[in-house]
Amino acid sequence: MSAGHQVQVSARGTPPFAVLMPVWGRDRSDRVELALASATVDQQLPPDLVILTVDGPLPAALETLVARVVDGEFGPAQVLRHETHRGVAAALQDGLEVSPLDLVARADADDICRPERFALQIPRMDGDADGADPVDLLGGAMREFSDRLEPGHGPLRARPTTHDEIVEYMPHHSPFHHPTVVMRRSVALAVGGYRELPLLEDYWLWERMMLGGARLGNLPEVVVDYRVDDDLFARRGGWRLYASDVRLQRHMVRDRVTSPALFLRNLTLRGAYRFAPGWVRRLGYRTFIEKTA
Numbered sequence: 075m076s077a078g079h080q081v082q083v084s085a086r087g088t089p090p091f092a093v094l095m096p097v098w099g100r101d102r103s104d105r106v107e108l109a110l111a112s113a114t115v116d117q118q119l120p121p122d123l124v125i126l127t128v129d130g131p132l133p134a135a136l137e138t139l140v141a142r143v144v145d146g147e148f149g150p151a152q153v154l155r156h157e158t159h160r161g162v163a164a165a166l167q168d169g170l171e172v173s174p175l176d177l178v179a180r181a182d183a184d185d186i187c188r189p190e191r192f193a194l195q196i197p198r199m200d201g202d203a204d205g206a207d208p209v210d211l212l213g214g215a216m217r218e219f220s221d222r223l224e225p226g227h228g229p230l231r232a233r234p235t236t237h238d239e240i241v242e243y244m245p246h247h248s249p250f251h252h253p254t255v256v257m258r259r260s261v262a263l264a265v266g267g268y269r270e271l272p273l274l275e276d277y278w279l280w281e282r283m284m285l286g287g288a289r290l291g292n293l294p295e296v297v298v299d300y301r302v303d304d305d306l307f308a309r310r311g312g313w314r315l316y317a318s319d320v321r322l323q324r325h326m327v328r329d330r331v332t333s334p335a336l337f338l339r340n341l342t343l344r345g346a347y348r349f350a351p352g353w354v355r356r357l358g359y360r361t362f363i364e365k366t367a
Contacts, residue, residue: 088196091177091256092123096165103135105184105301110139112188113181114148119193121179124151125169130159163275167268176260182253184301185216186225191297195256198293209237210258210288211280213250214297225299233292240290245332246340248277249290254298261288274318278325285329319344 093113097106114120126143143151154168170178177199181187191214201208218228233249234240240249255276262268265282268275284290320341327337 086119088119089177089200090122090175091179091192091196092125092173092175093121093179093181094125094127094166094169094173095181095183096127096129096162096169097132097136097140097183098129098159098165099132099136101136101183103133103139106136107139109181109183109185109187110143110148112186113179113191116189117187117192118189119196120149121192122150123173123175124148125154125173125178126151127154127156127165127169129156129161129165131157161270161272163268163270166275170259170262170267173259176258177256178259178262179256180253185253186219186299186301188297188299190295191254192256194293194295194297198291199256199258206291207237207289209291210261211250211283212256212291212293214254214293214295216251216254216298216300217296218302219299220302228299228302230296231300232294235292235294237290240292241284244281244284245326245336248274248280250276250280250292251298251300252276253300257283258288261286271321272318273315274322278322281322281326281329281331285331316345316348319348 095110095113110124114124124143126140128140132140140153142148144153152172154165154172156165156168166180177196179192179195195212195214198206198212199209213233215233216231217226218231219225220228231251233251234243243249261283262279265279265286268279271278280290323332323337323340323344326332327334332340
């Protein structure tokens with residue numbers, strides 16, 4: 075799909091882009107403020123627009139922060155509001171649909187974008203001086219941090235970098251870290267955009283974009299510091315999330331992205347992961363999925 079897109083260039087000499095961030099009532103205002111600043115005013119290449127999707131009612135501290143966003147403290151902004159909490163897939167889909175810009179960067183409300191993130195990613199979307207092809211979906215590496223571990227010192231989360239490597243990796247695990255991606259809005263919406271699938275709405279979108287002909291890539295550089303709290307791995311277990319695994323694997327085998335044998339293997343491994351104790355889940359993820367440093 076890249077070959078047919080029209081290249082837009084802003085006054086800065088780079089394609090214009092928006093940052094899309096969802097916020098809901100359980101987010102902490104101090105973390106959201108840090109995440110917002112890191113993705114906007116602290117960037118070497120700031121976004122042309124911030125799209126903040128407010129997913130349900132907010133406490134007073136977050137409402138005050140949203141008012142600051144509306145007032146332009148973090149740059150040009152558009153705030154979308156919904157009276158009830160509908161989930162991240164619906165919130166992100168709304169943001170994609172209203173964006174006036176074709177390049178949309180994802181940012182989460184509790185992570186930290188590194189200052190060079192968009193200066194690295196945005197020019198790469200339309201190719202580079204070394205002859206790299208344009209891409210429609212571009213991610214990068216992350217490093218974990220927590221309240222006990224400062225940014226820059228935690229385990230590394232990396233993924234394959236080239237289109238062919240990503241296609242080969244797709245049947246096994248999600249080949250992108252969601253908080254790091256920049257996507258071409260038109261390509262994402264052409265395959266249906268975000269659809270409801272708890273915890274796996276992003277993986278399903280990447281699969282459909284690949285099948286739709288999108289060019290894929292990951293930068294080897296760390297572009298996001300990813301917050302890992304004590305409950306992260308505990309939240310990733312149980313029947314509800316295993317049901318998401320089953321649904322996604324069914325889609326992937328029907329789409330011939332996976333084989334029947336790999337379908338059974340994946341569900342066996344995911345079942346062991348979802349129903350293991352949280353500390354075992356953390357160890358398994360570190361050992362078998364992520365490259366650590």
